Ligand SMILES: [Ca+2]
């Protein structure tokens with residue numbers, strides 16, 4: 001096996017050609033240098049000085065919890081800590097979706113339709129009926145236009161109704177609580193309530209009325225038993241691809257996915273729906289910022305919302321609508337987290353209906369907040385372009401206020417390109433205590449039409465077999481030094497035959513990075529008994545843009561991730577432009 005090549009950190013050009021000329025002398029070539037030269041040398045000299053008086057200014061965007069004034073007549077509104085957290089149910093004040101700011105700016109989901117793909121919706125519920133979009137609804141479990149939940153004594157089929165209330169429950173009507181996007185329309189797609197799932201039911205649901213439905217929310221996937229590796233089949237994959245390419249008049253259907261409830265025994269990168277590039281996979285935090293016991297971690301999760309509290313506080317659950325006109329305080333799981341995200345995305349779509357499915361992911365990366373989220377297992381880290389991420393929470397908790405403000409001015413990101421950066425297809429042995437290290441050095445298709453310079457998603461397509469699949473660990477490190485955990489130990493997975501067959505592990509953690517350089521894959525065992533395995537393929541696929549996605553965006557908050565990323569892009573573009581002109585000068589002189 002080739003040893004790991006040294007990591008190349010590709011940032012700035014060499015210091016020798018790093019100075020530039022300015023009328024007052026040579027200054028360091030950088031964005032700061034250029035601005036200093038402009039202000040101190042090129043602008044007219046100072047002629048007189050006036051003393052100025054001080055006055056007060058308030059920082060915008062800073063939200064004092066005591067200043068929030070949202071009055072709703074709905075009896076459960078004050079229990080909905082995930083909307084406005086004032087410390088109810090032993091929670092941490094301020095740890096919420098910041099919907100109040102979006103509402104105060106006038107965004108409530110008007111004109112946006114969200115489909116709940118689940119076990120049906122009680123569309124006669126008085127808190128849902130006025131926002132129910134019957135024309136966009138369908139029942140694929142029993143093939144009729146009425147996705148009403150099937151009755152059982154234990155109210156087992158209450159899931160979809162609870163999810164629908166989180167998104168679209170009406171406001172100020174004295175009933176239950178308030179949806180995140182309380183003026184949005186909700187459609188019911190009943191598709192979970194039949195003895196077996198089929199590819200055609202999934203595909204039909206995901207592609208139902210893609211010109212009417214804007215956002216699809218799914219809180220389901222392969223069994224969370226910690227030993228399943230499964231994903232969308234042929235028709236569903238095609239339906240998803242069609243959705244992002246053709247849905248919403250070509251801007252793309254928005255698929256929101258719950259990252260899974262398998263807890264530390266499972267890894268959501270083994271769930272092909274959650275780990276798909278076309279879905280926005282959402283994890284959950286509890287009301288004091290910690291991880292929920294059922295949270296699964298993986299590198300494909302983009303962001304988080306909220307589920308219940310860990311304490312046995314009966315009011316710490318997610319308050320929402322329930323079957324047969326009832327309300328509940330007890331909705332929970334990452335199932336509860338995905339619809340909250342769908343609601344936030346509906347607010348963003350009202351602010352800017354031109355957002356594409358990729359714009360929504362960029363906005364999620366840029367506006368999600370670390371806030372007070374705390375993962376005891378995985379540290380928060382910064383990637384190669386300074387974006388802070390966590391292996392369980394993704395880029396943090398969604399911030400509805402931040403998202404609508406950025407969405408309003410947002411310019412659609414540049415065209416997306418796909419580059420196969422390299423592929424290793426020889427057979428390599430893996431043994432306990434002796435991990436396999438492989439390297440791919442790539443120019444990211446530079447010089448070709450499909451050059452990828454600014455990363456969005458990265459996929460590592462891997463074929464590997466092991467004497468115990470659950471003991472396998474796979475990590476991948478980018479040229480800028482960001483390590484993604486592609487697969488962690490799953491103690492219940494004792495497969496020794498199937499392994500992973502061309503499985504596309506996905507990471508969002510290298511978002512915005514320059515992919516040129518050396519990528520390193522490490523495959524090993526975290527085991528109790530010695531294991532062995534064989535890796536047969538690692539293919540590295542890069543997805544992203546050629547031109548800088550943030551360079552033309554309007555910055556209103558100079559402390560924001562957008563401001564930081566745009567500054568970085570400007571510096572890099574300047575470096576590269578000067579590099580190019582120096583090279584052409586030198587070639588002319590030779
Ligand atoms: Ca029906």
Ligand SMILES: [Ca+2]
Nearest residue numbers: 074170175177
């Ligand atoms: Ca209500």
Ligand SMILES: [Ca+2]
Nearest residue numbers: 224260262266
């Ligand atoms: Ca799972």
